[in-house]
Amino acid sequence: MTARSLVLAAAWSAAxxxxxxxxxxxxxxxxxxxxxxxxxxxxxxxxxxAGLTETIVYGAESHVQYxxxxxxxxxxxxxxxxxxxxxxxxxxxxxxxxxxPEATNRLYRNNRDGTFTDVxxxxxxxxxGWGQGVAVGxxxxxxxxxxxxxxxxxxxxxxxxxDGTFTDVxxxxxLIPKPAPExxxxxxxxxxxxxxxxxxxxxxxxxxTDYDLRRTPKPGANPxxxxxxxxxxxxxxxxxxxxQYLYHNRGDGTFEDVSEKSGIAGAxxxxxxxxxxxxFDDDGWQDILLACDSTPTLFFHNNHDGTFTEDGxxxxxxxxxxxxxxxxxxxxxxxxxxxxILDIFKTxxxxxxxxxxxxxxxxxxxxxxxxxxxxxxxxxxxxxxxMPDLDNDGWPDIFYVTGNVYPDTERDLPAYPxxxxxxxxxxxxxxxxxxxxxxxxxxxxxxxxxxxxxFGDIDNDGDIDMVVWNRNEPPSLLRxxxxxxxxxxxxxxxxxxxxxxxxxxxxxxxxxxxxxxQVVLSQSSFTSASDLRLHFGLGxxxxxxxxxxxxxxxxxKFAVPGVDRVLSLVxxxxxxxx
Amino acid sequence: MLGELLVAVMLAAVQNSLDSGRQAxxxxxxxxxxxxxxxxxxxxxxxxxxxxxxxxICARREQFSEAVAFYERALKADPKLAPVHFNMAIxxxxxKAYDKAAExxxxxxxxxxxxxxxxxLLGLALMETGDLRGALAELEKSYxxxxxxxxxxxxxxxxxxxxxxxxxxxxxxxxxxxxxxxGKLIEGLxxxxxxxxxxxxxxxxxxxxxxxxxxxxxxxxxxxxxxxxNDAEAIRLLQRxxxxxxxxxxxxxxxxxxxxxxxxxxEGVKMLRRAIGLRANYPDPHYQLxxxxxxxxxxxxALAELExxxxxxxxxxAIRLALGRTYQALGRDAEAxxxxxxxRRLKAAVTERDRQRVESDLLMKP
Numbered sequence: 001m002t003a004r005s006l007v008l009a010a011a012w013s014a015a016x017x018x019x020x021x022x023x024x025x026x027x028x029x030x031x032x033x034x035x036x037x038x039x040x041x042x043x044x045x046x047x048x049x050a051g052l053t054e055t056i057v058y059g060a061e062s063h064v065q066y067x068x069x070x071x072x073x074x075x076x077x078x079x080x081x082x083x084x085x086x087x088x089x090x091x092x093x094x095x096x097x098x099x100x101p102e103a104t105n106r107l108y109r110n111n112r113d114g115t116f117t118d119v120x121x122x123x124x125x126x127x128x129g130w131g132q133g134v135a136v137g138x139x140x141x142x143x144x145x146x147x148x149x150x151x152x153x154x155x156x157x158x159x160x161x162x163d164g165t166f167t168d169v170x171x172x173x174x175l176i177p178k179p180a181p182e183x184x185x186x187x188x189x190x191x192x193x194x195x196x197x198x199x200x201x202x203x204x205x206x207x208x209t210d211y212d213l214r215r216t217p218k219p220g221a222n223p224x225x226x227x228x229x230x231x232x233x234x235x236x237x238x239x240x241x242x243x244q245y246l247y248h249n250r251g252d253g254t255f256e257d258v259s260e261k262s263g264i265a266g267a268x269x270x271x272x273x274x275x276x277x278x279x280f281d282d283d284g285w286q287d288i289l290l291a292c293d294s295t296p297t298l299f300f301h302n303n304h305d306g307t308f309t310e311d312g313x314x315x316x317x318x319x320x321x322x323x324x325x326x327x328x329x330x331x332x333x334x335x336x337x338x339x340x341i342l343d344i345f346k347t348x349x350x351x352x353x354x355x356x357x358x359x360x361x362x363x364x365x366x367x368x369x370x371x372x373x374x375x376x377x378x379x380x381x382x383x384x385x386x387m388p389d390l391d392n393d394g395w396p397d398i399f400y401v402t403g404n405v406y407p408d409t410e411r412d413l414p415a416y417p418x419x420x421x422x423x424x425x426x427x428x429x430x431x432x433x434x435x436x437x438x439x440x441x442x443x444x445x446x447x448x449x450x451x452x453x454x455f456g457d458i459d460n461d462g463d464i465d466m467v468v469w470n471r472n473e474p475p476s477l478l479r480x481x482x483x484x485x486x487x488x489x490x491x492x493x494x495x496x497x498x499x500x501x502x503x504x505x506x507x508x509x510x511x512x513x514x515x516x517x518q519v520v521l522s523q524s525s526f527t528s529a530s531d532l533r534l535h536f537g538l539g540x541x542x543x544x545x546x547x548x549x550x551x552x553x554x555x556x557k558f559a560v561p562g563v564d565r566v567l568s569l570v571x572x573x574x575x576x577x578x
Numbered sequence: 579m580l581g582e583l584l585v586a587v588m589l590a591a592v593q594n595s596l597d598s599g600r601q602a603x604x605x606x607x608x609x610x611x612x613x614x615x616x617x618x619x620x621x622x623x624x625x626x627x628x629x630x631x632x633x634x635i636c637a638r639r640e641q642f643s644e645a646v647a648f649y650e651r652a653l654k655a656d657p658k659l660a661p662v663h664f665n666m667a668i669x670x671x672x673x674k675a676y677d678k679a680a681e682x683x684x685x686x687x688x689x690x691x692x693x694x695x696x697x698x699l700l701g702l703a704l705m706e707t708g709d710l711r712g713a714l715a716e717l718e719k720s721y722x723x724x725x726x727x728x729x730x731x732x733x734x735x736x737x738x739x740x741x742x743x744x745x746x747x748x749x750x751x752x753x754x755x756x757x758x759x760x761g762k763l764i765e766g767l768x769x770x771x772x773x774x775x776x777x778x779x780x781x782x783x784x785x786x787x788x789x790x791x792x793x794x795x796x797x798x799x800x801x802x803x804x805x806x807x808n809d810a811e812a813i814r815l816l817q818r819x820x821x822x823x824x825x826x827x828x829x830x831x832x833x834x835x836x837x838x839x840x841x842x843x844x845e846g847v848k849m850l851r852r853a854i855g856l857r858a859n860y861p862d863p864h865y866q867l868x869x870x871x872x873x874x875x876x877x878x879x880a881l882a883e884l885e886x887x888x889x890x891x892x893x894x895x896a897i898r899l900a901l902g903r904t905y906q907a908l909g910r911d912a913e914a915x916x917x918x919x920x921x922r923r924l925k926a927a928v929t930e931r932d933r934q935r936v937e938s939d940l941l942m943k944p
Contacts, residue, residue, distance in 0.1 A: 217936060224936060229774040238936035241929060269926035296925050313899065313918045314906070321869075323896030325925065 029353075029375040035434055039426060040484040041390045041463070042441035047477040051116045057103035058093035058471050062407050065219060067235040068152050068186060068211055069096070070405045071273075073383060073451020073469040074134035076529035077458070078145050080123075080160060084566075085110040086456045086531055088467050090475055091131035091149060099128045105149065114459060114479075124165045129153055130186075132208075133274070133452075133527025137192030137201045138501040140253055145501065148175075148203060150187035150527070152211060174255045175203070175247060183210035185242055192522040193277035193286050194499050194551045195262075196306055200249035201499045201522075204264070204288050206272030207242025209235065230412045232405075236271040236293050243268050244290065244298070246308075258306070264288075267310045270295035274331045274527050277504055278519045280342055281363030284553030286504045289317070291328030291346055301363065316365040317344070317357060326352055330452075330526035334387030334396045335359075335517045336372075337431050340508055342517060347382035347400055347526070350416055354382055354400070358431075373425075373433045374398070380420045381405060384453035384526035388464040390440075392486035392537030394514060395427035401468050401526075403449030419447035422468070443478045450476070456531025462488050462564060464535055469528070487538040490566040491576070493520055497552050498571055504551035507534050507569075511541035538563055546576065599631060608635050626656035630665065637669050640859040643892075645669040660689035664696055671699065674893055676706040694723035698730045705737060710935070713737050721750075732764050759788040763795055775802055793823050797832075804832055809840050827857035835866055843870070861890040865897050872904055880904045895924040 047053070059069025074091035081087065088108040095103065104126045108116035120126050130152035139146050144160035157173050158166040170176055177185075189206035196202070216239070217224075220231030224238035246264040247255035259265035270292035280287045285302040289312075292298055296319055299312035312318035320326055327349035336343050341359035348354055353375040357365035369375055380402035387396040402420035404410065410417045424440050425433040437444050452469040459465065459479065468476040489509065493502035501520070508517045518534045538544060546558040550571055558569055558576040567576040599614035612635050619628045633648030649666040652659060663686040670679035683700040690696065701716035717734040724730055735750035751765065766781030779802050785795040800815035813836050819829040831853035838846030847870065850863040868883035884901040891897060902917030 215937065222936065224932065226774070229777055234936070237929070238932045240933050269929045295929055296922070311918075313902070313921055314915070316903075319895075319899060319921070319925075323899040323921065 029370060029373075031376045032373060032434065035426075035428055037426075037428075039391065039436055039439050040482055040486075042481045042483075043390075043424075043443040043466075043478045044441055044481065045443045045446055045476045046114070046479045047474055050114060050477050051118070052088070052108060052467075052475050052477050054102050054106060054118065055472060055474055056090060056092060056106075056469060057095065057100055059095060060097070060407075061472050064233055064407055065096070066213065066216060067233040067239075067405075068130055069093075070233065070471070071188075071208070071451070072130070072132050072471075072527075074132060074149065074527045074529075075384075075452040075454045075467055075469045075475065076134045076136050076147065077454040077456035077467060077531045078136045078147075078529060079531075080107070080145055081109065081164060082144065083110075083112075085112050085460065086458050088116060088454075088475075088477075089125075089134060089147060090467075090469060091134055091452075091527075092128070093131055094128050103128045105131055110458065119164070122164060124167065125158065127156065127168075132186070132188050133190055133523065134529055135190040135192055135203075135275075135523040136501075136529040136532065137503050137522045138499065139192060139201045139203070139249060141200065141500040143500060145532075148190050148192070148205075150190050150205065152186040153184060155187055155190070155205065169253070173253060174257070175205075177245075177257070181210060183212040183215070183240070186211040187242075188273050189275035189290060189523060189527050191275040191277045191288065192499075192501075192503050193288060194504055195246070195277075195286050195288075195302055195308075196248070197285065197552050198249075198251070199495070199497055199499055199552070200251045201501070201503060202249045203245075203247040203255060204275055204277065205245040205247070206275045206290050207244060208271050208273065208293070209239040210242050211239065215240075227406065227409060228413055228416075230406075230409045232409060236295075239271070241269050241271055241295065244272060261306070263303075263307045263309065264300060267298050267300075270298050272298070273329055274523065274525070276331045276333055276521060276524050278333055278342060278521065279504065279506060279549065279551075280344075280359075282341075282361075282506075282549075284549070286551060287363070289331060289344065291331045292325075293327050293329065295325050297326075297328045297346065299363075315363055316367070320355075321367065326355065328355075329381075329383045330385040330400065331524055332385040332387045332398070332400075333519055333521060333524060335515075336387060336396050336398075336427060338395070338514050338516050340515045340517050342506070342519065343387075345385055345387060345398060345400075347385045350381045350404075351378055353378055354385075356398075368431065372431055376435060377423060379415070380423065381416075382423070383451045384468070384528055386453065386455045386466075386525055386530065388455045388466075389427075389488075389535070389537035390424070390464055390480060391426075391482065391484055392463060392488045392539070393427075393484075394486075394511065394516065394537045394539035394541070395429050396516070396537075397427045398425040398433060399423070399453070399455075399466070401448075401450035401453045403451065403471065407449070417447070419449050421445060421447050422450065422453075441481075443476065446476065448473055448476065452526045452528035454525060454528045454530045456533070457490065457535060460566075462490075469526075486540065487542060487563040489536045489538060489544060489560065489563050490533045491536075491546065492533045492566060492568050493548065494568065494570045495550060496571040497554070498550045501532060502550065502571070503532070506549040508547045508549075509536045509538075509544050510547070511536075511538050511544035533566065596625075596628065599628070603631060603635065608638060611635055624655045626652045626659050626662070629655060630659065630662045633662075633669070634665060637665065637672075640672070640857070640890075642669045642672040646673065660686050664693075667696075667699060667703070671703060674706075676703040679703045680707065692723055694720045694727065694730060697723065698727075698733055701737065702733055707931075707934075710737065728761075728764070759785050759792060762788070763792065766795070766798065770798060770802070775805065778802065791822055793819050793826065796822070797826065797829050800829065801832060804836060809836055812836055813840070825856055827853050827860055830856055831860070831863045831866075834863060838866070838870060846870070859890050861887040861894065861897065864890070865894075865900065868897075868904070869900055872900060872907075875907070877904055877908055881908070893924060895921045898924070 076089040077086045090106045092105045106120045107123045109119045132150040135148040147158040149156045156168045157170040159169045186208040188208040192201040217234045225234035243265045245259045246262045248258045272290045274291045276289045288300040290298040300308035330347040332345040344357040346355040356369040358368045385400040401422045404418045407418045424436045448470040463480040463482040466478040495502040503522045505520045544560045595614045595618045602611035615628045629652035633645040636645035663682040667679040667682040680703040697720035701713045704713035735747040738747040762785045766778045769778035782795045782799045796819040803812035816829045816833045834846045834849030853863040864883045864887035868880045871879035887897045898917045898921045902914045905914035
């Protein structure tokens with residue numbers, strides 16, 4: 001009896017506690033020999049000279065007590081005043097020991113000369129709180145882009161009044177749950193999505209956790225409050241996962257909570273972060289993908305009848321090949337191999353590979369990150385992500401930002417510094433990538449604790465720039481200076497039967513015997529929103545053809561009158577107009 | 579007269595089979611013991627003792643589901659057999675059915691309230707179910723009953739550490755310094771299981787300084803190097819462990835994994851199969867063989883290995899996921915769907931268990 005019991009005692013004491021974030025202890029794969037091909041794009045942080053100088057206040061600068069102080073990052077690039085130039089919205093935070101005056105969301109208007117003006121107060125967007133993410137859409141189809149901003153607390157729906165101001169109409173629109181949840185909800189990702197194809201944008205809102213400070217242990221209090229033996233804020237493991245929400249747009253400026261009857265509320269065991277809506281299985285109906293931290297990623301498949309089925313595991317998206325959940329942070333949607341099928345890139349925690357999920361068709365996916373050469377870097381905690389074609393060669397590259405969650409652990413864990421560099425992987429074609437650093441410009445050598453990143457052509461010069469959310473620092477504005485003869489095309493879509501902002505539309509461009517698909521996304525990266533205009537690098541091609549699959553499910557071809565320009569595609573017109 | 583004699587002889591033979599079965603079991607001859615108990619059972623189908631012993635044989639073979647089935651039959655035949663409740667709890671614990679294990683241990687303790695080991699196991703089961711307060715109470719009682727037992731002491735120390743009472747935990751650990759190597763080994767194992775790998779590594783290295791041939795420390799270090807992807811060092815350590823103990827199934831298995839992922843697939847498969855031969859009912863090598871076969875699109879082998887792994891460890895989500903993918907590849911959609919549903923359920927249970935633990939910890943606070 002004694003020997004057996006001793007064995008059993010050892011077995012039972014094998015606690016299944018995990019660390020705060022899922023981490024697989026994966027070391028980088030060996031790097032292949034560099035291709036030696038010249039890289040024509042240079043990224044430079046011009047935030048200071050552009051006037052983006054205000055610090056993004058978010059939680060304590062050191063001695064962080066709670067996870068809520070560490071994970072935000074929403075940033076949007078959108079044209080709020082319709083002048084054809086991208087403006088910048090940045091989600092702000094606060095501090096437990098009192099918010100400094102600069103703690104607020106910020107709206108920067110593009111001055112069209114490489115500089116920006118802070119118009120936060122004029123626009124009515126000042127709010128101090130635990131802001132999280134942002135989604136862009138035109139929920140009332142008035143031709144003006146609105147913002148949905150999530151909080152640890154009540155969310156905000158900022159209706160664009162068309163005169164340079166916004167009004168928070170979340171309560172009157174029915175987007176504040178009643179009765180109030182038992183514990184304060186930490187909302188995270190959100191995306192506008194027309195899931196029932198009625199031409200009105202509905203809204204999916206993700207929850208990270210029901211987060212109550214009174215029920216949250218202090219750093220080091222238990223094994224969920226340690227990272228590599230160093231006390232850290234507790235969570236997400238051990239916290240209470242929240243529910244996800246779906247709101248149906250009635251078309252009159254109000255929404256109905258359909259979370260329960262749609263089946264969305266049934267998935268209650270994951271810590272949601274970034275939400276993306278697209279027609280992943282190409283059946284003409286919008287699905288929803290939610291990156292989840294330390295728990296299985298959720299994929300809500302649209303059943304075409306107002307309901308969804310969560311089947312991320314079946315599609316190869318929820319877990320890694322060993323059946324382990326990963327710390328899903330950000331999501332990028334693109335077509336890295338030019339097969340016309342949507343692929344997915346998902347960022348993870350340190351000591352883990354990122355996930356490059358190759359679309360196999362019919363909504364099935366296979367993680368090919370290792371094969372693609374992306375596993376050569378596992379040191380950094382990765383957040384916001386995109387697949388921009390930075391050199392316009394027709395092959396989408398991969399760019400993501402990184403940053404440690406915990407400002408204080410680098411004293412004990414110098415291999416995991418608080419500030420980390422962004423990562424750029426050049427697409428070599430044939431499904432392979434190679435990492436670039438200083439050769440892609442000085443911005444690649446800067447270190448920040450970054451979260452969100454939004455992509456768009458800020459200076460309208462035909463290449464993709466970026467704005468980056470940095471914790472307790474001013475944002476970065478990465479200008480892309482591209483010296484290349486490659487051609488490009490940008491398309492701005494307008495729905496007529498579909499929602500006016502054309503959110504969820506998939507555009508396939510065919511050029512030089514190749515093709516590439518992109519989607520108009522309300523949210524992606526890390527709880528952020530990129531330009532709704534889609535940018536396609538065309539390589540040496542001087543002509544192309546466009547096919548749009550509108551969110552109504554209809555397909556429409558557009559002839560391209562010329563390249564190196566922005567084209568307007570209006571649903572039903574069949575003609576692309578410069 | 580002859581008939582009565584024959585019956586008496588037969589009865590004696592049957593009784594002898596029970597006694598002989600006990601002797602064979604004590605001698606470790608499980609096959610012989612099983613044969614004898616089954617023989618006795620054929621004549622006495624409700625013999626609680628025979629059923630209980632068959633359960634014990636299954637448990638020794640690590641066939642815990644089968645053991646539970648025998649114990650259930652034994653308890654149906656005689657619900658008052660307290661030791662069967664204890665054995666049942668052990669088997670249930672191995673199957674991670676901690677709630678049910680706790681129930682059986684409580685029943686056992688009604689008859690044997692001063693059995694320190696049962697109280698310790700009840701404490702550990704309660705820890706697993708998230709009842710930290712109950713766990714601490716049982717472990718303290720267990721410690722009072724047998725303060726010299728190292729494993730009880732460590733369990734109590736761990737529970738105190740979990741409850742945030744690091745001083746009490748340290749005090750308990752200090753009491754155990756009679757055998758420094760063993761103490762450090764257990765401390766290392768605790769750190770390892772907490773995911774504090776650097777601390778665990780230091781402790782295992784200290785054990786090896788005290789005893790260079792300590793196989794558990796060599797194996798544990800090898801496993802840490804494997805997790806850290808220092809494959810060459812992991813292979814060196816595990817080969818050393820196997821030199822010292824060639825029948826070490828765990829090191830054999832881990833070497834199989836290492837060989838496979840280091841471009842030596844044939845040797846890897848060979849080691850994995852050897853590990854199966856060394857330890858009956860060892861799910862890990864079956865799972866790895868299944869994964870390897872699935873990657874090679876050898877679906878028939880994958881199916882066989884993964885179904886075997888699932889039989890042994892039904893609550894392991896990695897096995898269920900790989901099996902689901904195999905069914906999916908074979909077009910057996912209904913079975914694939916069932917496996918994926920099980921993965922989903924298991925993952926949700928882990929999240930919920932973590933949450934309950936934290937809430938339990940919080941309730942301990944004033």
